[in-house]
Amino acid sequence: MSDFSKSLAVTASALRAEAARLRHVSENISNADTPGYRRKSVSFETVQKDGTELVQAGRVRLDRRALPRIYDPSHPMADASGYYAGSNVDLMVEIADAREAQRSYEANLKMFDQTRQMSASLMELLRK
Template sequence: MSEFSKSLSVSASALRAQATRLRHVSENISNADTPGYRRKTVSFETARGGSDAAGTVTAGRVRLDRSALTRIYDPGHPMADASGHYDGSNVDLMIEIADAREAQRSYEANLKMFDQARQMSSSLMDLLRK
């Protein structure tokens, strides 16, 4: 595998991983007001495989955040217990927005790297044709 192909493979794997991360962040944001919803987190792992997979990354297992759910007092809510409380979600919108911004910037950086490798490969092919 050529060095250009390897660099394209590394950046493409990072693009897929960041897209997965953005998908889970958007799920967290959309379910922030869902009672009993637990925040999803995803970690990145080095891809397993031969020498061709060196440097590539994959999104790992999705994990649920085990931090305490917020207790909300609303005696009129259908899920409220005898004391008038029910479990909300453990999603903090500020953290989710910061995670989304970080994932977006990482995605853009990997996209730029992918484009640069593609342009260098194209320029090399043009030189070889002459």
Template structure:
């Protein structure tokens, strides 16, 4: 594979990985008020099938920290003492993760565009 093809492959894998990360962050934000919901996180791993440095999303992991204990005896999930656990989603962390994923996505997109422009310029030079 050419160097430009490798660059396109690497940046497109980064775009897919950051899109998956944003999808899980949005799920976490959407379920922040769901009692008992556990925050989802993803990890990036090297794509061993591709030898060009591509990344892929690893398995989804659940954050095992407990949510805050809420006293509400009328809640359907309340135990005998009237307590239940809310979700363990912290909106500040989710917003920071979303911003980081967005900026990483934009950086990959710029690299993809730069590679495409270099490829177009190379084709123009070869035509002359």
């Protein structure tokens, strides 16, 4: 595998991993008000393929922090004392994670484009 191919494979794997991360962040944001919803997070892990270390999204983990108890006796999920389990999603944390994932995605996209341009320039030089 050439250096250009390895570089493209590494950046493509990072793009896929960041896309998976952003997908879980968007799920968390959309379910922030869903009773009983636990925040999901994904970690990254490295894998070897053809002698190249690639990154991939690991297992999805549920946040084990206690769910907040919300008092609303009229809610259909409220118990006898009028409380129900809320969501443990913090929107500020999710927005920060989304921005970080977006910036990482953009950086990897720029690396992918730079590698592609360098490869095209090399092919043009070799033709002359």
